[in-house]
Amino acid sequence: MRNLTLLTDLYQLTMMNGYYEKNIHEDIVVFDMFFRKNACDGGYTIICGIEQLAEYINNLHFSDDDLDYLRSLNLFSEGFLNFLKDFKFTGDIYAVEEGTVMFPGEPIITVKAPLYQAQLIETALLTIVNFQSLIATKASRVCYAAQGDPVLEFGLRRAQGPDAGTYGARAAVIGGCAGTANVLAGKMFDIPVVGTHAHSWVQKFDTELEAFQAYADVYPDNCLLLIDTYNVLKSGLPNAIKVFDNLRAKGYEPNGIRIDSGDLQYLSNEVKKELEKAGYHNLKITASNDLDEYIISDLKSSGTAVNSWGVGTKLITSAEAPSLGGVYKLAGSYKDNELIPKIKVSEDPEKINNPGYKKVVRIFDKDNVAQADLIMLKDEAIDTTKPLTIFHPTYTWKKSTFEDYTVKELHKPLFIDGECKYEYKPINEIKAYVNSQLETFWDSYKRLTSPKKYKVDLSKGLWNLKTDLLASKKVF
Ligand SMILES: Nc1ncnc2c1ncn2[C@@H]1O[C@H](COP(=O)(O)OP(=O)(O)OP(=O)(O)O)[C@@H](O)[C@H]1O
Numbered sequence: 317m318r319n320l321t322l323l324t325d326l327y328q329l330t331m332m333n334g335y336y337e338k339n340i341h342e343d344i345v346v347f348d349m350f351f352r353k354n355a356c357d358g359g360y361t362i363i364c365g366i367e368q369l370a371e372y373i374n375n376l377h378f379s380d381d382d383l384d385y386l387r388s389l390n391l392f393s394e395g396f397l398n399f400l401k402d403f404k405f406t407g408d409i410y411a412v413e414e415g416t417v418m419f420p421g422e423p424i425i426t427v428k429a430p431l432y433q434a435q436l437i438e439t440a441l442l443t444i445v446n447f448q449s450l451i452a453t454k455a456s457r458v459c460y461a462a463q464g465d466p467v468l469e470f471g472l473r474r475a476q477g478p479d480a481g482t483y484g485a486r487a488a489v490i491g492g493c494a495g496t497a498n499v500l501a502g503k504m505f506d507i508p509v510v511g512t513h514a515h516s517w518v519q520k521f522d523t524e525l526e527a528f529q530a531y532a533d534v535y536p537d538n539c540l541l542l543i544d545t546y547n548v549l550k551s552g553l554p555n556a557i558k559v560f561d562n563l564r565a566k567g568y569e570p571n572g573i574r575i576d577s578g579d580l581q582y583l584s585n586e587v588k589k590e591l592e593k594a595g596y597h598n599l600k601i602t603a604s605n606d607l608d609e610y611i612i613s614d615l616k617s618s619g620t621a622v623n624s625w626g627v628g629t630k631l632i633t634s635a636e637a638p639s640l641g642g643v644y645k646l647a648g649s650y651k652d653n654e655l656i657p658k659i660k661v662s663e664d665p666e667k668i669n670n671p672g673y674k675k676v677v678r679i680f681d682k683d684n685v686a687q688a689d690l691i692m693l694k695d696e697a698i699d700t701t702k703p704l705t706i707f708h709p710t711y712t713w714k715k716s717t718f719e720d721y722t723v724k725e726l727h728k729p730l731f732i733d734g735e736c737k738y739e740y741k742p743i744n745e746i747k748a749y750v751n752s753q754l755e756t757f758w759d760s761y762k763r764l765t766s767p768k769k770y771k772v773d774l775s776k777g778l779w780n781l782k783t784d785l786l787a788s789k790k791v792f
């Protein structure tokens with residue numbers, strides 16, 4: 317396992333050194349990770365990367381080498397560097413389960429730990445969870461557009477480096493992709509690896525027909541041919557059909573074709589017609605070429621025979637909206653065992669955080685449809701035998717009352733007193749969890765453009781705390 321302990325911003329370490337010198341480093345604090353705007357400008361965000369976060373926290377330690385490097389920066393006291401020798405995370409972390417569907421403003425991860433520890437982990441926590449959540453959400457949108465057709469993740473070559481290509485592949489499969497072309501990701505995360513062949517295979521042989529025949533000879537029971545190297549309808553398709561006929565004569569059924577250029581709507585429909593005429597029904601008609609959820613959605617609504625989608629660049633880089641702006645904010649600090657809530661006041665009301673030690677509950681109606689989320693103080697409870705009224709945190713006259721409802725707490729312990737509580741789950745299970753949750757949301761929240769805004773309210777206790785803190789001069 318890689319030692320990622322120094323994967324942090326320098327200012328975390330200079331603050332830690334400062335807290336140590338001022339002897340407040342052991343003060344217990346609460347930080348929340350949340351985002352203000354959904355990934356991909358959509359209506360929801362799928363949280364991903366919790367497993368890697370648990371691994372990172374578990375493996376935190378400063379090696380002698382790390383300490384020598386820090387010493388060489390001439391920024392830190394010897395006392396502080398000595399103190400880091402025995403660094404170990406000892407706090408509590410609550411996080412939503414990997415694959416949970418979440419919304420702006422909600423605490424995704426809550427860290428309660430000694431100040432120096434909580435500060436160190438900010439940067440890595442954000443880079444791990446922001447990136448994988450972004451790609452899982454992008455994949456979920458692409459798969460939504462594909463309406464159940466398999467989506468294959470083809471992006472490694474265009475990813476922002478090897479880590480993005482590999483952890484992005486993991487996130488893409490969690491978000492809904494059927495598999496990835498990235499073999500290392502397949503091995504590391506036990507996810508399906510998939511693929512066809514490149515144009516270079518066709519170019520290497522003297523003729524396209526020879527190239528297709530050679531491929532069929534080597535892979536008779538998994539023969540999927542790329543038919544656009546020269547001309548899809550005049551050359552690629554007739555040659556593919558000849559080779560498929562040869563395969564059939566030997567008792568094998570072909571798998572399908574791939575088209576990587578041209579008018580995918582027209583070509584796919586023509587290809588399907590010709591394949592059917594030749595007696596080939598239900599073959600895979602795979603399309604690739606700079607696809608994303610919008611192009612796939614357009615192709616679907618105008619009618620296409622494509623039934624399998626290879627999506628690379630725009631998926632692995634979330635090209636339209638290439639970052640998720642998750643942040644990590646101080647929400648409270650303990651003094652004599654009492655939590656002093658902290659708030660960051662800003663001219664921009666969107667940037668004012670929710671103070672205190674919190675949790676999130678999801679409210680479902682009797683048909684198990686998600687209606688709203690409520691951010692609450694950790695020690696608040698909901699009596700589900702009584703009607704529940706929630707209100708908009710800004711337009712407080714907007715109210716909803718639930719009578720026949722259930723609630724689910726979304727946070728689970730990830731670390732308690734430094735001990736890891738994460739239970740490893742195979743990717744298939746995480747992916748199934750994503751699906752089952754998405755089904756509990758109305759389509760209005762999932763549509764690709766102008767989705768409806770899901771209700772995220774504050775409990776009365778939290779709303780009062782926030783309003784009182786804002787009103788009090790103490791916050792400035
Ligand atoms: N955040 C909220 N919390 C509680 N109730 C709300 C909230 N937002 C709207 N409501 C109430 O829910 C009911 C249904 O409203 P709806 O979900 O259509 O939202 P809306 O108020 O029309 O806002 P939007 O413009 O987002 O559609 C209305 O009675 C409204 O007052």
Ligand SMILES: O=P(O)(O)OC[C@H]1O[C@H](OP(=O)(O)OP(=O)(O)O)[C@H](O)[C@@H]1O
Pocket residue numbers: 470471473474576604605606607626627628629630
């Ligand atoms: O288009 P993407 O969504 O990124 O999917 C991955 C692309 O990678 C391959 O192309 P290649 O690298 O050969 O380049 P090309 O675009 O010239 O085909 C493949 O044929 C896809 O077109």
Ligand SMILES: O=C(O)c1cccnc1
Pocket residue numbers: 470471497510511512513514604626628
């Ligand atoms: O297997 C494929 O067809 C593939 C893999 C990576 C990139 N483009 C295509």
